[in-house]
Amino acid sequence: MNIAKVMMNYSLNVKKICLLSDKGKKAVWLINAVSGDFILKKIPINEGRLKFMIHSISFLTSNGVLTPSVMRTTNGEEFVAMNGEYYVLFEKVYGKKPKYNKKKELAKIMSGLGQFHKASTGIEIPKNTEPSFLLGTWKDEFRRRYNQLEILKKERKLASNKNKFDEQFLLHVDSFLSQCNEAISILDASCYETWVGNTQRNKTLCHQDFAAGNLALDKKGNLHVFDMDSLTIDLPIRDIRKILNKVMKKQRWDLTLMTEMLSYYQKTNPLSKEQYFVLIADCLFPHLFYGQVKKYYGSTEREWTEKKHLQRLKDMIAIELSKEKVLQAFKGEIDKVLK
Structure with missing residues (x-):
């Protein structure tokens, strides 16, 4: 899959695409754009499950949970469907991983x-x-x-x-x-x-x-x-x-x-x-x-x-x-x- 084609669905001026993880059905890319950094995920769930996930993110966010926002495509969609696979673009949030021993x-x-x-x-x-x-x-x-x-x-x-x-x-x-x-x-x-x-x-x-x-x-x-x-x-x-x-x-x-x-x-x-x-x-x-x-x-x-x-x-x-x-x-x- 050419991820550049997926990114054509977003109004971003992309400078660099970096693969972070690829487990076949599931994959993650760092998208470096002029306006900032984003995370693109290939998510191995069906469309109904994906829509519920996106609905849940919105619900949780409205109730105070901090979680990366879902970026919309130029057509206002919350994901990209291509060749039977689903891609979601998230804002990139920077921070450190918490430690259990602290x-x-x-x-x-x-x-x-x-x-x-x-x-x-x-x-x-x-x-x-x-x-x-x-x-x-x-x-x-x-x-x-x-x-x-x-x-x-x-x-x-x-x-x-x-x-x-x-x-x-x-x-x-x-x-x-x-x-x-x-x-x-x-x-x-x-x-x-x-x-x-x-x-x-x-x-x-x-x-x-x-x-x-x-x-x-x-x-x-x-x-x-x-x-x-x-x-x-x-x-x-x-x-x-x-x-x-x-x-x-x-x-x-x-x-x-x-x-x-x-x-x-x-x-x-x-x-x-x-x-x-x-x-x-x-x-x-x-x-x-x-x-x-x-x-x-x-x-x-x-x-x-x-x-x-x-x-x-x-x-x-x-x-x-x-x-x-x-x-x-x-x-x-x-x-x-x-x-």
């Missing part, structure tokens, strides 16, 4: 996540759009993943050519099947269904990757949020669990750090004690272990070496095992977060 910057991330969720509440779904919905799917998804681990366990036990990855998997899979069951039990006893019902009416967006790589702090310390192409309608817990996993992967689970992170979030989007039990259930489920196992056994082509897969599995096992006592102890710390 308390003030981690506080910005968590309070910013709370602001994001609060700002998205009440979003409407225009007729010509097609949002992603993961709302209400957790119980079925947890059980499906549990069953997949059970099937893999039986298959690898019977395999005659077990490798080191198989050995590690079989050594620990029963512990994680127990985590699955406990997570499902907690979810069944929680306010999950009621919360889902309320969210079906009011709607809340999850970013799905509200992590340092998709955030920037400008010179004034304001947090900017990027990459909205994975937006989904779901409980805010999905995003909270994901950022907790991101941070805890760096050092293992820590009760004090978890409590601090959630206290920062609580200041901008308060949750109830009952809702935090939904978080406990989601955090307890072995998402990281399952993801690594699926990556290894579910692919016919090895993206990584056997050694890297094995090391990553060992890392995920250590992280997952470190969380059980922390999550149990957190049940007694929730009131500190609510203050």
Whole structure:
């Protein structure tokens, strides 16, 4: 694809086009124009999903979330469709990536996540759009993943050519099947269904990757949020669990750090004690272990070496095992977060 042809749809005097990332279906270019810098993205979602993303960006911006504006074409369109692919041009925002190990910057991330969720509440779904919905799917998804681990366990036990990855998997899979069951039990006893019902009416967006790589702090310390192409309608817990996993992967689970992170979030989007039990259930489920196992056994082509897969599995096992006592102890710390 000649990106210069895409840029002909915009009234910009382009000086230079620089490819920043190309993953096939998804790509990013820096556009240097006389009037300033812009970011062009090839976004691998269908038109209905793309329109909802652009609608969401406008809605979030109107409610105080700082995110790059979508630039319109000379015809007033918010994207360019060419050869079955979709391109969106954004303003370029400069800033530094926040660091998890800096308390003030981690506080910005968590309070910013709370602001994001609060700002998205009440979003409407225009007729010509097609949002992603993961709302209400957790119980079925947890059980499906549990069953997949059970099937893999039986298959690898019977395999005659077990490798080191198989050995590690079989050594620990029963512990994680127990985590699955406990997570499902907690979810069944929680306010999950009621919360889902309320969210079906009011709607809340999850970013799905509200992590340092998709955030920037400008010179004034304001947090900017990027990459909205994975937006989904779901409980805010999905995003909270994901950022907790991101941070805890760096050092293992820590009760004090978890409590601090959630206290920062609580200041901008308060949750109830009952809702935090939904978080406990989601955090307890072995998402990281399952993801690594699926990556290894579910692919016919090895993206990584056997050694890297094995090391990553060992890392995920250590992280997952470190969380059980922390999550149990957190049940007694929730009131500190609510203050």
